[in-house]
Amino acid sequence: MNNPKQMPPDPKAVLKPLLGDDSLPCQRMEGSMAVFSFLLGSMIGLACALIGWLVYDMSLFAGIGLYLSTSILVGMALVLTTVHAHDNTGHEVGA
Numbered sequence: 688m689n690n691p692k693q694m695p696p697d698p699k700a701v702l703k704p705l706l707g708d709d710s711l712p713c714q715r716m717e718g719s720m721a722v723f724s725f726l727l728g729s730m731i732g733l734a735c736a737l738i739g740w741l742v743y744d745m746s747l748f749a750g751i752g753l754y755l756s757t758s759i760l761v762g763m764a765l766v767l768t769t770v771h772a773h774d775n776t777g778h779e780v781g782a
Contacts, residue, residue, distance in 0.1 A: 724765035725758070732758030 736754035
């Protein structure tokens with residue numbers, strides 16, 4: 688933008704080659720957000736299970752149960768907050 692009267696590029700025009708169509712970025716990111724949510728839930732569950740097993744002297748099976756329950760609950764909570772924040776057309780909705 689050497690010319691001060693020149694308008695900045697349209698963001699949709701910049702995203703067009705990346706997206707390949709007229710879809711919104713939030714619509715295409717919901718699937719990867721679910722994957723990252725479950726990965727984050729799995730890491731948090733593993734940390735909780737290891738702390739419970741090593742520090743609080745839980746049994747191995749109780750630690751595995753804590754891992755499974757924590758990872759599924761955290762992953763689903765993150766997915767549900769993502770789904771709740773967008774309507775079916777991909778636009779954000781108010782709280």
